[in-house]
Amino acid sequence: MAQSAAGKSNKEQKYDRQLRLWGDHGQEALENAHVCLINATATGTEILKNLVLPGIGAFTIVDGHKVTGEDNRAQAATELLQELNSDVSGNFVEESPDKLLDNDPEFFHRFSLVIGVQLIESTCLRLAGVLWNAGVPFLVCKTYGLVGYMRLAVKEHTVVESHPDNALEDLRLDQPFAELKNHIQSYDLDNMDKKDHSHTPWIIVVAKYLEKWYNEHNYQLPKNYKEKEAFRQLIREGILKNENGVAEDEENFEEAIKNVNTALNPTKIPSTVQDILNAEGWKNITAQTPAFWVMARAVKEFVENEGEGKLPVRGTIPDMIADSEKFINLQNVYREKAMQDASVVSKHVESLLQSVGKVCVYKSKKKCKNAAFLRVVRCRSLADECSVELVNKDEITSCMDNPDSEMVLYLMLRSVDRFFQQHSRYPGVYNYQVEEDIGKLKLCVNSLLQEYGLNVNVKDDYIHEFCRYGASELHTVASFLGGQLLDVEFLLNKYGFVMPKTNLFIPFCLNNQKFLFALGCAAQEAIKMITHQFVPFNNTFIYNAMSQTSATFQL
């Protein structure tokens, strides 16, 4: 989407507010993506709405359930969603996921992401296995009464731009590169007129006083609170005084003092990046190595050689009190160094690719600028999570030290799945079932805990509450997990529960607030997966609408 001075394309106008979050390149990734939704329940379509509105390239709904005699649920949902955004292409498959897995498991290989909503456990695990092996990320969503659940399964997801909220600046004051050193030298604070003195960038001020400090402290950085305080005092004494000996108003010096704490942080590579640079899996570059890892390797070579143990310079500085010229000159010193470092890294990339017979076609500049913000997320497979040998016992038992931790909701969700397995229905759907089902559900809870050797206590209150839910979907929970307007809401056929005498959908407007909360989250996680920007959760998210609390577990 080219940006013209005079006018913007209609698409650019429409997407303006989100382009400011993930940029044109993020939007491009979205528009090249094809997402699969399994089960066009109100909740599933809520997620899709939040992907269709921002312009996902294409979606395909897989759903074997019937709506009316003629229209299938998948088709109906597709039409309704399609209407939301004409830029998006919608498809549907009138088939249950189990059937597809039986006849054409490779069907799923074409998708950027598969989202499974309200799947029964057996189907979910089957699908998870296929997708794991095919390297297709799988996002599982479920809402049950007032509880929302999301699970992300992906072997390895790379994030180029994590956009951290509070990243520290990359100023290199502890180890100034040559050009920065020279630039600092060009200032003589003691012999400046007042105007220049008051408009010298604080970075220079700190650097100059650091030199003074080094002379008196054996070239050691101020380390603890006491030393930093003394250093701040040193700077404070440098504030110009008027004829009466009263300190002038020098905001730049105040800024310097305020920033001492963070400005003197030793330049080092964040541990998350260290892990990436030292990742075992990609030590040897081949023709198939993904771009992210070729870049990581190139950065590593930079760090070990030209970088002298440091990452490429980021090249940005925060705004600060200074006159335009001084600020721009200082900014350019950092910028030019960053460009220099980036081109060195590019050369490493080129030679790495050459060594495996490939030509460099992608831009590395963005990755260089963000070298400190590279992240990799690895989510365990569902198979591992559910395996008796590999279950994350520690996480579960330690969370359950607090019996009201969201972890109990996870255990309850697993238990109702077990109930479904045994009884082909969920507990408490009808009023008359509630009381009897409490006992039955409790048996399921106990068998689950026993099977996995989990020595935890699940309070009876939760067992009662889950029977009370009767597998309902409150619209708001659905929206939190996802978000949309459909004319009609679909009953939960996937629970294996079919209205007597009709196997038709029953439209109703639902109380899926919790679901909605959870589905809003799902859409955003899906966008993160597709754009490779921002960090997705790892790997289980539980939302409790009763208390409006949530938790993320790595299971």
Place this chain on the structure above:
Amino acid sequence: MTWSRGNMADGEEPEKKRRRVEELAEKMAVDSGHGGNARDWDGRWNHVQKFLERPGPFTHPDFEPSTESLHFLLETCKILVIGAGGLGCELLKNLALTGFRQIHVIDMDTIDVSNLNRQFLFRSKDVGRPKADVAADFINRRIPGCNVVPYFKKIQDFDESFYRQFHIIVCGLDSIIARRWMNGMLMSLLIYEDGVLDPSSIIPLIDGGTEGFKGNARVILPGMTACIDCTLELYPPQINFPMCTIASMPRLPEHCIEYVRVLQWPKEKPFGDVPLDGDNPEHIKWVFQKSQERASEFNITGVTYRLTQGVVKRIIPAVASTNAVIAAACATEVFKIASSAYVPLNNYLVFNDVDGLYTYTFEAERKENCTACSQVPQDLKFAPSATLQDILEYLTENASLQMKSPAITATIDGKNRTLYLQTVASIEERTRPNLCKTLKELGLTDGQELAVADVTTPQTMLFKLHFTS
């Protein structure tokens, strides 16, 4: 293996498609029901009923399962939604789908193209039309039985008698001023008898806000829990660039754009004596070009059309998903309060999904001397030699007050005098000289009451002046 590949992207024109969609919806509604009444077909409210009619271990202590609750929800409960934008659209949908039928919505804006990426009740054919009207229309047509009443107006266009009719008010606003006004309005509805608050005069206020990937939802029970003004410090004042930076020492592309907006535009009046309109592409184009010129003077890079528009309109980035999340949280609270089924959020939820998913729930505390809800008269401590300007600056800059353009009146020598008022040009001119006068010169006395009116509050605030030596 065969599968139906329905690709909806080709062929049909939007209008035809939309009609087909509506037919489809209607058909589904009718087919499923019993006979002709499409309003409440069998099983329509099954899911809600489970929460209203079954006892449970986590319900509100006062909750009693009953079949009456559904009736209240559907027929009686009156909800006011403020804002039909990103949050508003989601809220209306959520509330309607939950079963609320008496929903009123206020929004003073019309639909813009840039709304369409998330305000899903609108289509491109609706651009230019009032948001409230289009939103109400959409919901009423698609959800049988729902009756959304729209108002293409400002919240300030209504008085106490209007607001008093609602059981619950939910806000999806994009302005702190508007929030504070609403907050103040609900405070003014509170009835105290012998110092005791009459609970029936309380209208719960559920407030949601979003910005990019961050959001918050809170429950305010006026007179009982922390209100908007109690936690004003949670909303830091908007950072405006200092004038000297803009005028003579720009460093960032934003500074250059502000220069053109604040200084160059009023001076050069490129389109005549009209204010700069951020929605007018010609205006933005002019600002963009001039900003580029200014930037090149100072060797500043980075001025783009997108940045220009962002700065001029103070654009906040927004996506559908965050709005969905926060609106859902708010609607959950509406449901809880309306049904008494669960203990409501107590009282503030923060959400952030930049890195993983993060929520934080805490109880914001009431401020003892809150300007809006504490009923404690506010003190002003100034020397008699202080000027009215000093008081004005205090009212606007103090973190707990943050007034925008306060009008100050006082009773002096038995007469009600306007000391300073900004919002009417002729009065501003007349009272401007008062700003440099000292409080003593103005005839103010120790212990004097000053009445202050401002956009941030529907009621005049009373201050007590205390002279310091």
